Amino acid sequence: MSQTLRVVGRVLLAAALGVAGIAHFARTDEFLGQVPTFLPWRDAIVIVSGVVELILAIALLTLRGKRLALLGWVVALFFVAVFPGNVWQAVHGSSSFGLDTTTSRVVRLFFQPLLVVWALWCTGAWARRDRWRPTRAIERVEGS
Structure with a gap:
């Protein structure tokens, strides 16, 4: 069941990114x-x-597999990288996307960490994080 939920979560995240990606061309302003x-x-x-x-x-x-987990970190970093733009929008009062009040712009900021968590969870990146610790890599090389 957990794996099925992750797949559904990953498909939904892909759909959200796909729609947003297309919107960059259709609604550039x-x-x-x-x-x-x-x-x-x-x-x-x-x-x-x-x-x-x-x-x-x-x-x-x-x-799939390790590459998917690595991608989870990349997607999470992408969400972190675009966060300053969301902060800028809130601070400077830009009304794009129907966010026309300070409250709506600030509330939106709280959703960005959820996107980071979503990316790490649905790709298995967080669950596989121990496999990438530098000390583990060193131990494997020394143990060979």
Whole structure:
């Protein structure tokens, strides 16, 4: 049952990333509301992040085993990397995506850690974290 829930969670996360990735192309102006105005090439940042989301979505549906667990860390890091844009939106009052109040923008910030946890859980990355400890790798090399 746990494995089935993880697969369902992974498919749902892939769908969410896929929809968001496509939306980067269809609603670029909405995504610009999350990119700080002081950054150069804001349009390119929106497009590239959309491409990254599409690649992550496809990878979530195709990778298995160790590669899937590693991908979980990559997806989690992606969610951490885009978080400053969400903070910028909240601080500067950008009303993109219908977030037109300070409360709605701040509440949204609390969902980003949930996305990180979701990525680590549904890919098995968190469960496999002990296998990547540097000391384990050293012990394996010394023990051979």
